[in-house]
Amino acid sequence: MQSTFPSLTVPAESSRLAPTLGHRLVDDYLESVHARLRPNSTLAVAYDLKVFFTVVAKGPLEVRRRDVLEFIRAQRTGSSARNVAPIGASDGLALSTIRRRLSSVAGFYSHLVALGDMDHNPVQRGMPVRSPVHRDRRVVPLVRPARHLPRILDHDQANALVGALRTDRDRAMIDAMLLGGLRRCEVLGLGLGDIRWNERRLFIANGKGGHQRIVPISPRFFTKVRAYLEDERPADAETSLVFVVLKGPNRGQPLKANGLDQIMLGARQRAGLEHATCHELRHTCFTRLREAGMALEALQAQAGHQSISATQIYLHLANDWLAGEYQRAADAIDAQAALGRKTEVSS
Numbered sequence: 240m241q242s243t244f245p246s247l248t249v250p251a252e253s254s255r256l257a258p259t260l261g262h263r264l265v266d267d268y269l270e271s272v273h274a275r276l277r278p279n280s281t282l283a284v285a286y287d288l289k290v291f292f293t294v295v296a297k298g299p300l301e302v303r304r305r306d307v308l309e310f311i312r313a314q315r316t317g318s319s320a321r322n323v324a325p326i327g328a329s330d331g332l333a334l335s336t337i338r339r340r341l342s343s344v345a346g347f348y349s350h351l352v353a354l355g356d357m358d359h360n361p362v363q364r365g366m367p368v369r370s371p372v373h374r375d376r377r378v379v380p381l382v383r384p385a386r387h388l389p390r391i392l393d394h395d396q397a398n399a400l401v402g403a404l405r406t407d408r409d410r411a412m413i414d415a416m417l418l419g420g421l422r423r424c425e426v427l428g429l430g431l432g433d434i435r436w437n438e439r440r441l442f443i444a445n446g447k448g449g450h451q452r453i454v455p456i457s458p459r460f461f462t463k464v465r466a467y468l469e470d471e472r473p474a475d476a477e478t479s480l481v482f483v484v485l486k487g488p489n490r491g492q493p494l495k496a497n498g499l500d501q502i503m504l505g506a507r508q509r510a511g512l513e514h515a516t517c518h519e520l521r522h523t524c525f526t527r528l529r530e531a532g533m534a535l536e537a538l539q540a541q542a543g544h545q546s547i548s549a550t551q552i553y554l555h556l557a558n559d560w561l562a563g564e565y566q567r568a569a570d571a572i573d574a575q576a577a578l579g580r581k582t583e584v585s586s
Contacts, residue, residue, distance in 0.1 A: 247289050249282060258285040260292075264299050268350045277449060279424075287343035290314075299351065304361045307344070311337060388555055391523040396512055403509040408471050409502050411463040412482055415441075416520035419456035420528075420541055422447065423517040427494060429481045436461065446543045454541050526556040 250256040257273030258281060259266045265288055273281045292299070294313050295306045314337045345362035352360055392400065397417060404410050415421045415429070425443050433442040435453075439461060443452050464481070476483050476491035484492050499517065507515040525538055533541075539550040555561065 247285060249285075258282055260285060260289055262292075262299065264351065264356065265292075265347065268347050271350060272346075283339075284343045284346070287340040288347060290340060291344050299347075300357065302348075302361050304363060307341070307362050310344075311341070314340070388552065389522045390514055390519055391526050391556060392512075392515060392519060396510075396515070397520075397523060399510040400506055400512060400515050403506040404502075405506075406471055406485065407463050407467040408482060408485060409506070411460060411467050412499065412502070413506075413520065414460040414463055415456065416517055417524055418460055419454055420521050420524040421454075422521060422543075423496060423499060426517075427480070427482060427496060427499060430479050431481055432479070434461075434464065434481065443543065448545070450543060450545070452540065452543050454543075522553075522556065525550075525553045529553045529557040530559055 246261050248259045248261070250258065257266075257269045259269065269281060269285055269288075272284050276284075291310060294310050295302060297306060314332050315334075317332075341362055345360060348357060348360040348362055351357040401410065401413060401417070404413060412426050415426045416423070419441065421429075421441070421443070425446060428443075428445045429441065430444065433444060435442060438455075439458060440453050440455050443454060446452055468481075471485060472483060473485070473491040478491070478493050480493045482494045484490050484494055484498065503515060503517060521542075525542055528541070529535070529538060535547060535550055535554070538553060539547050542550055544550045
């Protein structure tokens, strides 16, 4: 049986085929995933499985629980007892990345169990432990989740980044993220018909998870995008997508994610910033909106979050919110204490 998966085959964007790894069981599963999830999600699962089977160096039916635990150790430490370096890691990966890869592997083995190819899933839900206080058994995750506050740009950094942009196309794209909170893929996926000029809103046809929404956005975005469409966008561009390549052999074709990343990198370097990514612009947008008093439920709708728990992180990023809430509570406590002392004196 094949023990490793050296070749990840990714079909062309126009193809409706699923990615393949060259093993029947894995490729059958990827077909199933491809039928249920979006192409980028399927590709992420395929890459996670490639990493896993490269590190464990075993065929799917040969994997045991100890192999999964060894995989976790190898990914976390950047080393492996089998001297197989984890793909994409030199000093160990983030816990969130390892959790995602375990989720992909667990899904694959759940599929094999459901089909009867295996009698158990080697990826455990967690490690059983006994509580020393309650003396009951519980399960803790194999990899504990770690939540970190994302980085944002302050006012001066955001202005420096925008000032370093060279075209109205680039300014419109950055404004879509900085002023509207759009994801990178949502910016690149905007169609000409998705811009609702009279309403000053954008229709997001393909949000995360395939969800759609309509979001308001600052008039500044519409000013920049109109200037781009009138003066910069090639007249012979055949795509209905808004943002296209302006120069070179791909002129007039849809701008890709790596193209937008290069634009961000160049602007960041010219502005002298140590960090500035597309997702940081999104985080900056929602942090500023929350600081300005936007309700959390409205922020959730603007961001396209399915759960409000994902939106609550902006409560912690907004500098004034927590301090304000604490000060109001502290003032109330002081007032109650003062009232109590006054009552004692009068009695």
